[in-house]
Amino acid sequence: MSDSTVFDTDGHLGIVTLNRPQVLNALSHDMIVAIARQLAAWEHDDSVRAVLLRGSGERAFCAGGDIRSMYDGYHDGSRSYTRFFLDEYRLDHQLWRYAKPVIALMDGITMGGGMGLAQAATLRIATDKTRMAMPETGIGLIPDVGGTFFLSRMAPHLAFYLGLTGNSIHAGDALYCGLADVHVGVESLEDLLATLNDIDWSGNLHTREMRLRAAVAPLAKPLAETPPLARLAAPLMRHFGQPSVRAITESLAGESGEHAQWASETLATLGHRSPLSMHLVYRQLTEGRKLDLADCFRLEYNLVIRAIEEGDLIEGVRALIVDKDKNPRWDPARVADVDDARVAAFFAEDVANPAHPLADLDA
Structure with a gap:
């Protein structure tokens, strides 16, 4: 246990509490290492049959990673960010492959690194306070x-x-996007721990996972209305189904129907994002459909390190975190000016390279 991460057991449940509420439980490198070590210990502890991930405080599960340390590691020449990302991706991969059920309580802000933890879980619980995002293009990064x-x-x-x-x-x-499994009202959260402890955790992994889902299902809270993205299904498919970032922006600019205001606001949002990052993300998610989990992490490592050393990330962190002028000078400044060859260079390294620092991740 450390001040920033608390490990406890309750019955057959191992509990990881991210304990930095003053910074919305953002992950530090020390937290990543500590969680990975504890998970490894619990995996071989027969008294622990499942693991619960949660955040402390009222506002967040986990708002992301310590991006200021990346900025500092770039400017001091230490490249300490390489170790941060290697260990973070190893932790996320460890959770995806964990031999025991994992429950993520996404109560509050769940973004970036918090999504990495939560999306690997067996059961992803959203609450009335869940606010979820992968906001990386806003700082010149990619959703890793x-x-x-x-x-x-x-x-x-x-x-x-x-x-x-x-x-x-x-x-x-x-729920609509498949990024959560169940919605539990905040009024039922006090019952959650008791519910988890009442589960019969015997049997194989599949049996325990089925019992977990069945036990939590009665706590589910019906949605009060149709999700916003479901109501926007048609324009989302029309505009974001285009074959490139340039085509998406042109399509949004040409919207003149009932969704014209939404399209205009969405286009304005994209206007604040790194054009280079958006092009990288489009190709990243296109190629990601063909990659297994381990190769996805290897690709992300390649992209992120280049985003720091050759892309927009350092400028994005400067503008939004360090100087806080909120006026990043993206290079290039416009979607139309992004060089396809520059984008391709980010993907030049083969994820199957046996010398890749994450080459030992299993498929």
């Missing part, structure tokens, strides 16, 4: 931590919408 895998498995128009805009969604849309 497994986003290549879990976003590319969604309907393409939804994946491109969430990946390019970085817009946040709530519980209804999380």
